[in-house]
Amino acid sequence: MNKDTHHTPDIDSDLSGQYVLGTLSPEERSAFELELAGSVELQKAVNQWQAHFLSVTDKLEPITAPQPLSARIERTLDELEKQPSNTTTSASTPNAFLSFWQNLALWRGISAACLVVAVVMGIKLQTFEPTLSEPTYIAVLVAPEDKTPGWVIQTSHTNQMQLVPLGAVEIPKGKALQFWTKADGWDAPVSLGLVKKGETLNIDINKLPALTENQLFELTIEDETGSSTGKPTGPITSIGRGVSI
Amino acid sequence: MPLSTAFDYESVLQQCAKGERRALMELYEQEATRLLTVVMRILKNRPLAEDVVHDAFIKIWKNAGTYNRELGSARGWVYTLTRNLALNALKYSQREVLAEPDFLLDLCNDRVLASACQPDDITDLADDPLHQASLQTCLEHLAPERKLCVLHAYVDGYTQQEIAKLLDKPLGTVKSWIKRSLSALKECLQ
Numbered sequence: 001m002n003k004d005t006h007h008t009p010d011i012d013s014d015l016s017g018q019y020v021l022g023t024l025s026p027e028e029r030s031a032f033e034l035e036l037a038g039s040v041e042l043q044k045a046v047n048q049w050q051a052h053f054l055s056v057t058d059k060l061e062p063i064t065a066p067q068p069l070s071a072r073i074e075r076t077l078d079e080l081e082k083q084p085s086n087t088t089t090s091a092s093t094p095n096a097f098l099s100f101w102q103n104l105a106l107w108r109g110i111s112a113a114c115l116v117v118a119v120v121m122g123i124k125l126q127t128f129e130p131t132l133s134e135p136t137y138i139a140v141l142v143a144p145e146d147k148t149p150g151w152v153i154q155t156s157h158t159n160q161m162q163l164v165p166l167g168a169v170e171i172p173k174g175k176a177l178q179f180w181t182k183a184d185g186w187d188a189p190v191s192l193g194l195v196k197k198g199e200t201l202n203i204d205i206n207k208l209p210a211l212t213e214n215q216l217f218e219l220t221i222e223d224e225t226g227s228s229t230g231k232p233t234g235p236i237t238s239i240g241r242g243v244s245i
Numbered sequence: 246m247p248l249s250t251a252f253d254y255e256s257v258l259q260q261c262a263k264g265e266r267r268a269l270m271e272l273y274e275q276e277a278t279r280l281l282t283v284v285m286r287i288l289k290n291r292p293l294a295e296d297v298v299h300d301a302f303i304k305i306w307k308n309a310g311t312y313n314r315e316l317g318s319a320r321g322w323v324y325t326l327t328r329n330l331a332l333n334a335l336k337y338s339q340r341e342v343l344a345e346p347d348f349l350l351d352l353c354n355d356r357v358l359a360s361a362c363q364p365d366d367i368t369d370l371a372d373d374p375l376h377q378a379s380l381q382t383c384l385e386h387l388a389p390e391r392k393l394c395v396l397h398a399y400v401d402g403y404t405q406q407e408i409a410k411l412l413d414k415p416l417g418t419v420k421s422w423i424k425r426s427l428s429a430l431k432e433c434l435q
Contacts, residue, residue, distance in 0.1 A: 044317040047317040048321060056384075064278055073302045080306075
Protein backbone atom coordinates (compact mmCIF):
# COMPACT_ATOMS: atom_id res chain seq x y z
CA MET A 1 0.00 0.00 0.00
CA ASN A 2 2.94 2.30 0.42
CA LYS A 3 4.29 1.41 -2.96
CA ASP A 4 4.24 4.95 -4.21
CA THR A 5 6.13 6.51 -1.37
CA HIS A 6 9.83 7.06 -1.35
CA HIS A 7 10.24 4.69 1.53
CA THR A 8 11.00 1.12 0.78
CA PRO A 9 8.78 -0.83 3.11
CA ASP A 10 9.63 -4.16 1.55
CA ILE A 11 13.30 -3.89 2.32
CA ASP A 12 12.54 -2.56 5.76
CA SER A 13 10.24 -5.36 6.65
CA ASP A 14 12.84 -7.89 5.50
CA LEU A 15 15.23 -6.19 7.84
CA SER A 16 12.70 -6.52 10.62
CA GLY A 17 12.91 -10.31 10.25
CA GLN A 18 16.68 -10.16 10.42
CA TYR A 19 16.49 -7.80 13.36
CA VAL A 20 14.38 -10.33 15.24
CA LEU A 21 16.71 -13.17 14.32
CA GLY A 22 19.60 -11.04 15.50
CA THR A 23 21.57 -11.38 12.28
CA LEU A 24 22.07 -7.69 11.48
CA SER A 25 25.57 -6.31 11.89
CA PRO A 26 25.96 -3.78 14.73
CA GLU A 27 25.90 -0.92 12.21
CA GLU A 28 22.84 -2.24 10.39
CA ARG A 29 21.22 -2.82 13.73
CA SER A 30 21.75 0.74 14.94
CA ALA A 31 20.52 2.15 11.66
CA PHE A 32 17.48 -0.09 11.76
CA GLU A 33 16.70 0.85 15.35
CA LEU A 34 16.71 4.52 14.44
CA GLU A 35 14.23 3.84 11.69
CA LEU A 36 12.23 1.58 13.96
CA ALA A 37 11.86 4.34 16.52
CA GLY A 38 9.87 6.42 14.10
CA SER A 39 7.82 3.73 12.43
CA VAL A 40 4.76 2.10 13.92
CA GLU A 41 4.65 -0.21 10.89
CA LEU A 42 8.16 -1.49 11.50
CA GLN A 43 7.58 -1.96 15.21
CA LYS A 44 4.49 -3.91 14.36
CA ALA A 45 6.42 -6.06 11.90
CA VAL A 46 9.12 -6.74 14.49
CA ASN A 47 6.59 -7.73 17.15
CA GLN A 48 4.83 -9.93 14.63
CA TRP A 49 8.01 -11.74 13.60
CA GLN A 50 8.88 -12.19 17.23
CA ALA A 51 5.47 -13.63 18.03
CA HIS A 52 5.84 -16.08 15.13
CA PHE A 53 9.30 -17.23 16.15
CA LEU A 54 8.22 -17.65 19.75
CA SER A 55 6.30 -20.71 18.68
CA VAL A 56 9.71 -22.36 18.27
CA THR A 57 11.28 -21.33 21.58
CA ASP A 58 8.03 -22.08 23.41
CA LYS A 59 8.97 -25.69 22.86
CA LEU A 60 12.24 -25.47 24.73
CA GLU A 61 12.28 -27.40 27.97
CA PRO A 62 11.35 -24.74 30.55
CA ILE A 63 13.83 -23.60 33.17
CA THR A 64 12.04 -22.46 36.30
CA ALA A 65 12.86 -18.96 37.40
CA PRO A 66 14.09 -18.97 40.99
CA GLN A 67 11.89 -17.32 43.58
CA PRO A 68 14.50 -14.74 44.63
CA LEU A 69 14.42 -13.31 41.11
CA SER A 70 10.93 -11.89 41.57
CA ALA A 71 11.94 -10.52 44.98
CA ARG A 72 14.94 -8.88 43.39
CA ILE A 73 12.78 -7.33 40.70
CA GLU A 74 10.40 -6.00 43.36
CA ARG A 75 13.29 -4.52 45.26
CA THR A 76 14.58 -2.73 42.22
CA LEU A 77 11.08 -1.38 41.64
CA ASP A 78 10.97 -0.18 45.25
CA GLU A 79 14.18 1.69 44.67
CA LEU A 80 12.93 3.19 41.44
CA GLU A 81 9.87 4.46 43.27
CA LYS A 82 11.96 5.96 46.01
CA GLN A 83 13.92 8.13 43.65
CA PRO A 84 11.39 9.95 41.48
CA SER A 85 13.43 13.15 41.47
CA ASN A 86 16.76 11.48 40.98
CA THR A 87 18.69 13.61 38.57
CA THR A 88 21.18 10.96 37.56
CA THR A 89 18.54 8.91 35.77
CA SER A 90 17.44 11.35 33.09
CA ALA A 91 14.25 10.50 31.19
CA SER A 92 12.20 9.48 34.19
CA THR A 93 9.15 10.13 32.10
CA PRO A 94 9.59 7.93 29.05
CA ASN A 95 8.85 9.90 25.99
CA ALA A 96 6.47 7.94 23.79
CA PHE A 97 7.92 4.96 22.04
CA LEU A 98 11.12 6.67 21.07
CA SER A 99 12.73 6.08 24.42
CA PHE A 100 13.03 2.33 24.18
CA TRP A 101 14.54 2.15 20.74
CA GLN A 102 16.61 5.28 21.06
CA ASN A 103 17.91 4.76 24.52
CA LEU A 104 21.37 6.12 23.94
CA ALA A 105 22.32 5.58 27.53
CA LEU A 106 21.61 1.93 27.10
CA TRP A 107 23.70 1.58 23.98
CA ARG A 108 26.49 3.58 25.52
CA GLY A 109 26.24 1.49 28.62
CA ILE A 110 26.50 -1.63 26.60
CA SER A 111 29.55 -0.50 24.74
CA ALA A 112 30.97 0.53 28.07
CA ALA A 113 30.25 -2.93 29.31
CA CYS A 114 32.28 -4.29 26.43
CA LEU A 115 35.16 -2.54 28.04
CA VAL A 116 34.66 -4.51 31.20
CA VAL A 117 36.53 -7.48 29.95
CA ALA A 118 39.39 -5.30 28.85
CA VAL A 119 39.38 -3.43 32.13
CA VAL A 120 39.26 -6.58 34.18
CA MET A 121 42.08 -8.06 32.20
CA GLY A 122 44.02 -4.83 32.67
CA ILE A 123 43.50 -4.86 36.40
CA LYS A 124 44.45 -8.47 36.57
CA LEU A 125 47.68 -7.75 34.78
CA GLN A 126 48.44 -4.74 36.95
CA THR A 127 47.74 -6.42 40.21
CA PHE A 128 49.25 -9.81 39.51
CA GLU A 129 52.79 -8.92 40.29
CA PRO A 130 52.98 -6.36 43.03
CA THR A 131 50.30 -7.14 45.59
CA LEU A 132 48.10 -10.06 44.78
CA SER A 133 48.65 -13.53 43.61
CA GLU A 134 46.41 -14.59 40.76
CA PRO A 135 42.76 -13.62 41.34
CA THR A 136 40.66 -16.63 42.16
CA TYR A 137 37.26 -14.99 42.30
CA ILE A 138 36.03 -11.95 40.48
CA ALA A 139 32.93 -9.85 40.01
CA VAL A 140 32.20 -6.76 37.96
CA LEU A 141 29.63 -4.45 39.49
CA VAL A 142 27.64 -2.43 37.00
CA ALA A 143 25.02 0.29 37.29
CA PRO A 144 21.59 -1.39 37.30
CA GLU A 145 20.27 1.23 34.92
CA ASP A 146 22.65 1.18 32.02
CA LYS A 147 25.20 -1.49 32.88
CA THR A 148 28.06 0.95 33.14
CA PRO A 149 30.80 -0.91 34.96
CA GLY A 150 31.71 0.87 38.20
CA TRP A 151 33.67 -1.53 40.37
CA VAL A 152 35.59 -4.76 40.24
CA ILE A 153 35.83 -7.21 43.11
CA GLN A 154 38.62 -9.70 43.18
CA THR A 155 40.00 -12.10 45.69
CA SER A 156 43.18 -14.05 45.63
CA HIS A 157 44.95 -16.74 47.58
CA THR A 158 46.10 -14.05 50.00
CA ASN A 159 42.64 -14.11 51.57
CA GLN A 160 41.97 -10.50 50.75
CA MET A 161 39.00 -9.29 48.80
CA GLN A 162 39.45 -6.00 47.04
CA LEU A 163 36.74 -3.69 45.83
CA VAL A 164 38.35 -1.50 43.20
CA PRO A 165 36.66 1.56 41.67
CA LEU A 166 36.91 1.76 37.88
CA GLY A 167 36.35 5.48 37.70
CA ALA A 168 35.41 8.58 39.64
CA VAL A 169 32.81 7.81 42.27
CA GLU A 170 30.16 10.35 43.17
CA ILE A 171 28.76 9.99 46.66
CA PRO A 172 26.04 12.46 47.68
CA LYS A 173 26.88 14.73 50.64
CA GLY A 174 26.13 13.20 54.00
CA LYS A 175 25.84 9.75 52.43
CA ALA A 176 28.08 6.77 52.06
CA LEU A 177 28.32 3.75 49.80
CA GLN A 178 27.78 0.52 51.65
CA PHE A 179 29.04 -2.75 50.25
CA TRP A 180 26.83 -5.83 50.60
CA THR A 181 26.87 -9.42 49.63
CA LYS A 182 24.35 -12.20 49.61
CA ALA A 183 24.79 -15.79 48.51
CA ASP A 184 21.94 -18.05 47.45
CA GLY A 185 20.25 -19.41 50.50
CA TRP A 186 21.15 -16.53 52.81
CA ASP A 187 18.22 -14.78 54.40
CA ALA A 188 19.55 -11.29 54.03
CA PRO A 189 22.52 -9.41 52.61
CA VAL A 190 25.53 -8.96 54.86
CA SER A 191 27.38 -5.66 55.04
CA LEU A 192 31.02 -5.74 54.01
CA GLY A 193 31.63 -2.17 55.07
CA LEU A 194 31.50 1.40 53.90
CA VAL A 195 33.39 2.61 50.86
CA LYS A 196 35.28 5.87 50.85
CA LYS A 197 35.69 8.01 47.78
CA GLY A 198 38.50 6.91 45.51
CA GLU A 199 39.65 4.18 47.84
CA THR A 200 40.07 0.50 47.31
CA LEU A 201 38.28 -1.41 50.03
CA ASN A 202 40.15 -4.43 51.40
CA ILE A 203 38.27 -7.13 53.21
CA ASP A 204 39.67 -10.13 55.00
CA ILE A 205 37.73 -12.99 53.49
CA ASN A 206 38.52 -15.27 56.40
CA LYS A 207 35.88 -13.32 58.29
CA LEU A 208 33.27 -14.20 55.70
CA PRO A 209 31.48 -17.41 54.87
CA ALA A 210 33.03 -19.11 51.84
CA LEU A 211 32.40 -17.24 48.60
CA THR A 212 30.07 -19.06 46.26
CA GLU A 213 29.41 -19.00 42.55
CA ASN A 214 26.73 -16.54 41.62
CA GLN A 215 27.04 -14.67 44.92
CA LEU A 216 25.46 -11.27 44.68
CA PHE A 217 27.44 -8.12 45.47
CA GLU A 218 26.01 -4.65 45.52
CA LEU A 219 26.70 -1.10 46.60
CA THR A 220 23.88 1.00 47.96
CA ILE A 221 23.69 4.63 49.00
CA GLU A 222 23.14 4.81 52.75
CA ASP A 223 23.59 7.32 55.56
CA GLU A 224 27.15 8.34 56.32
CA THR A 225 27.38 5.89 59.20
CA GLY A 226 25.86 3.03 57.21
CA SER A 227 22.36 1.63 57.07
CA SER A 228 20.71 1.92 60.47
CA THR A 229 18.69 -1.24 59.91
CA GLY A 230 21.68 -3.37 59.03
CA LYS A 231 20.09 -4.10 55.69
CA PRO A 232 20.36 -2.22 52.42
CA THR A 233 17.77 0.54 52.33
CA GLY A 234 19.00 3.00 49.73
CA PRO A 235 19.20 2.79 45.93
CA ILE A 236 21.62 0.31 44.37
CA THR A 237 24.42 2.06 42.51
CA SER A 238 26.24 -1.04 41.33
CA ILE A 239 25.44 -4.71 41.29
CA GLY A 240 27.04 -7.90 40.02
CA ARG A 241 27.69 -11.53 40.69
CA GLY A 242 30.88 -13.34 41.47
CA VAL A 243 32.55 -16.09 39.48
CA SER A 244 35.52 -18.26 40.28
CA ILE A 245 38.36 -18.19 37.80
CA MET B 246 0.23 -25.27 29.90
CA PRO B 247 -1.34 -22.74 27.59
CA LEU B 248 1.40 -20.35 26.80
CA SER B 249 -0.10 -17.28 25.39
CA THR B 250 -3.70 -17.78 24.40
CA ALA B 251 -5.64 -16.83 27.52
CA PHE B 252 -3.28 -14.27 28.96
CA ASP B 253 -3.94 -10.69 27.97
CA TYR B 254 -0.43 -9.35 27.41
CA GLU B 255 -1.67 -6.10 25.92
CA SER B 256 -3.74 -5.19 28.98
CA VAL B 257 -0.97 -6.19 31.33
CA LEU B 258 1.46 -3.83 29.59
CA GLN B 259 -1.09 -1.04 29.72
CA GLN B 260 -1.56 -1.62 33.44
CA CYS B 261 2.20 -1.59 33.94
CA ALA B 262 2.27 1.75 32.15
CA LYS B 263 -0.21 3.03 34.73
CA GLY B 264 2.12 1.95 37.50
CA GLU B 265 0.18 -1.12 38.60
CA ARG B 266 2.86 -3.31 39.97
CA ARG B 267 0.55 -6.27 40.32
CA ALA B 268 0.36 -6.38 36.52
CA LEU B 269 4.13 -6.75 36.23
CA MET B 270 4.05 -9.57 38.76
CA GLU B 271 1.28 -11.24 36.76
CA LEU B 272 3.49 -11.00 33.72
CA TYR B 273 6.31 -12.44 35.79
CA GLU B 274 4.18 -15.39 36.85
CA GLN B 275 3.11 -15.96 33.28
CA GLU B 276 6.34 -15.44 31.45
CA ALA B 277 9.43 -15.43 33.67
CA THR B 278 10.10 -19.12 33.19
CA ARG B 279 9.78 -18.85 29.41
CA LEU B 280 11.89 -15.72 29.28
CA LEU B 281 14.58 -17.32 31.39
CA THR B 282 14.49 -20.38 29.16
CA VAL B 283 14.96 -18.30 26.02
CA VAL B 284 17.69 -16.14 27.53
CA MET B 285 19.47 -19.11 29.06
CA ARG B 286 19.53 -20.87 25.70
CA ILE B 287 21.29 -17.84 24.22
CA LEU B 288 23.69 -17.05 27.07
CA LYS B 289 24.31 -20.53 28.47
CA ASN B 290 25.15 -18.87 31.78
CA ARG B 291 22.58 -19.08 34.53
CA PRO B 292 23.59 -16.08 36.69
CA LEU B 293 23.91 -13.84 33.66
CA ALA B 294 20.59 -15.12 32.29
CA GLU B 295 18.88 -14.29 35.59
CA ASP B 296 20.42 -10.83 35.54
CA VAL B 297 19.11 -10.27 32.02
CA VAL B 298 15.61 -11.40 32.97
CA HIS B 299 15.71 -9.09 35.99
CA ASP B 300 16.78 -6.21 33.78
CA ALA B 301 14.14 -7.12 31.23
CA PHE B 302 11.33 -6.86 33.77
CA ILE B 303 12.63 -3.51 34.98
CA LYS B 304 12.79 -2.32 31.41
CA ILE B 305 9.33 -3.65 30.65
CA TRP B 306 8.10 -1.71 33.66
CA LYS B 307 9.79 1.49 32.57
CA ASN B 308 8.91 1.21 28.91
CA ALA B 309 5.42 -0.24 29.10
CA GLY B 310 4.10 3.23 28.27
CA THR B 311 5.74 3.04 24.87
CA TYR B 312 3.65 0.04 23.94
CA ASN B 313 0.18 0.41 22.48
CA ARG B 314 -2.11 -2.05 20.74
CA GLU B 315 -1.30 -0.48 17.40
CA LEU B 316 2.14 -2.09 17.67
CA GLY B 317 0.71 -5.61 17.50
CA SER B 318 1.80 -8.54 19.60
CA ALA B 319 2.55 -7.45 23.17
CA ARG B 320 4.16 -10.81 23.85
CA GLY B 321 6.38 -10.19 20.83
CA TRP B 322 7.24 -6.77 22.27
CA VAL B 323 8.24 -8.31 25.60
CA TYR B 324 10.50 -10.84 23.90
CA THR B 325 12.06 -8.34 21.52
CA LEU B 326 13.05 -6.23 24.49
CA THR B 327 14.35 -9.23 26.42
CA ARG B 328 16.19 -10.91 23.54
CA ASN B 329 17.89 -7.61 22.72
CA LEU B 330 19.21 -7.47 26.28
CA ALA B 331 20.38 -11.07 25.99
CA LEU B 332 22.06 -10.53 22.63
CA ASN B 333 23.79 -7.45 24.00
CA ALA B 334 24.94 -9.37 27.06
CA LEU B 335 26.60 -11.86 24.71
CA LYS B 336 29.12 -9.19 23.83
CA TYR B 337 30.81 -9.59 27.17
CA SER B 338 30.19 -13.23 27.81
CA GLN B 339 31.86 -16.18 26.18
CA ARG B 340 29.70 -19.15 25.36
CA GLU B 341 30.11 -22.38 23.52
CA VAL B 342 28.84 -22.64 19.98
CA LEU B 343 27.36 -26.06 19.49
CA ALA B 344 25.73 -27.78 16.56
CA GLU B 345 22.65 -29.61 17.74
CA PRO B 346 20.80 -30.23 14.51
CA ASP B 347 18.44 -32.88 15.82
CA PHE B 348 17.51 -30.90 18.86
CA LEU B 349 16.84 -27.76 16.84
CA LEU B 350 14.92 -29.47 14.09
CA ASP B 351 12.85 -31.24 16.71
CA LEU B 352 11.80 -27.90 18.08
CA CYS B 353 9.87 -27.25 14.95
CA ASN B 354 8.65 -30.76 14.53
CA ASP B 355 5.17 -30.86 15.96
CA ARG B 356 5.30 -34.54 16.62
CA VAL B 357 8.16 -34.44 19.03
CA LEU B 358 7.16 -32.24 21.91
CA ALA B 359 3.45 -32.47 22.33
CA SER B 360 1.71 -29.26 23.25
CA ALA B 361 -1.93 -28.51 23.88
CA CYS B 362 -3.19 -28.27 20.33
CA GLN B 363 -1.42 -30.62 18.09
CA PRO B 364 -2.85 -32.22 15.01
CA ASP B 365 -1.42 -35.53 13.97
CA ASP B 366 0.52 -34.52 10.97
CA ILE B 367 1.62 -31.62 8.91
CA THR B 368 -0.98 -32.02 6.21
CA ASP B 369 -3.74 -31.78 8.77
CA LEU B 370 -2.07 -28.70 10.05
CA ALA B 371 -1.95 -27.09 6.67
CA ASP B 372 -5.57 -27.91 6.02
CA ASP B 373 -6.67 -26.37 9.25
CA PRO B 374 -7.39 -22.73 8.52
CA LEU B 375 -6.57 -21.79 12.09
CA HIS B 376 -3.07 -23.07 11.67
CA GLN B 377 -2.48 -22.13 8.09
CA ALA B 378 -0.18 -19.28 8.91
CA SER B 379 1.82 -20.89 11.67
CA LEU B 380 5.55 -20.48 11.52
CA GLN B 381 5.99 -24.13 12.34
CA THR B 382 4.22 -25.11 9.14
CA CYS B 383 6.14 -22.61 7.09
CA LEU B 384 9.47 -23.75 8.49
CA GLU B 385 8.65 -27.20 7.15
CA HIS B 386 9.00 -25.81 3.64
CA LEU B 387 12.61 -24.82 4.17
CA ALA B 388 15.48 -27.16 3.37
CA PRO B 389 16.96 -28.55 6.61
CA GLU B 390 20.25 -26.67 6.30
CA ARG B 391 18.49 -23.37 5.79
CA LYS B 392 16.11 -24.09 8.58
CA LEU B 393 19.09 -24.75 10.83
CA CYS B 394 20.59 -21.38 9.97
CA VAL B 395 17.40 -19.65 11.00
CA LEU B 396 17.06 -21.69 14.18
CA HIS B 397 20.68 -21.25 15.23
CA ALA B 398 20.23 -17.51 14.83
CA TYR B 399 16.92 -17.28 16.64
CA VAL B 400 17.08 -20.02 19.25
CA ASP B 401 20.81 -19.90 20.01
CA GLY B 402 21.50 -16.26 19.20
CA TYR B 403 24.48 -17.29 17.06
CA THR B 404 25.94 -14.76 14.69
CA GLN B 405 26.05 -15.49 10.98
CA GLN B 406 29.80 -15.96 11.29
CA GLU B 407 29.33 -18.54 14.01
CA ILE B 408 26.71 -20.35 11.98
CA ALA B 409 28.90 -20.38 8.87
CA LYS B 410 31.74 -21.88 10.87
CA LEU B 411 29.49 -24.38 12.55
CA LEU B 412 27.93 -25.60 9.32
CA ASP B 413 31.18 -25.27 7.42
CA LYS B 414 29.63 -23.03 4.77
CA PRO B 415 30.84 -19.74 3.34
CA LEU B 416 29.51 -16.71 5.23
CA GLY B 417 27.91 -15.37 2.05
CA THR B 418 25.95 -18.59 1.64
CA VAL B 419 24.64 -18.45 5.19
CA LYS B 420 23.70 -14.80 4.79
CA SER B 421 21.79 -15.43 1.61
CA TRP B 422 20.10 -18.55 3.02
CA ILE B 423 18.88 -16.56 5.99
CA LYS B 424 17.63 -13.71 3.83
CA ARG B 425 15.85 -16.04 1.45
CA SER B 426 14.45 -18.13 4.25
CA LEU B 427 12.96 -15.03 5.83
CA SER B 428 11.40 -14.01 2.52
CA ALA B 429 9.97 -17.50 2.07
CA LEU B 430 8.64 -17.52 5.62
CA LYS B 431 7.14 -14.09 5.18
CA GLU B 432 5.36 -15.16 2.04
CA CYS B 433 4.15 -18.37 3.63
CA LEU B 434 2.89 -16.57 6.72
CA GLN B 435 0.78 -14.12 4.76
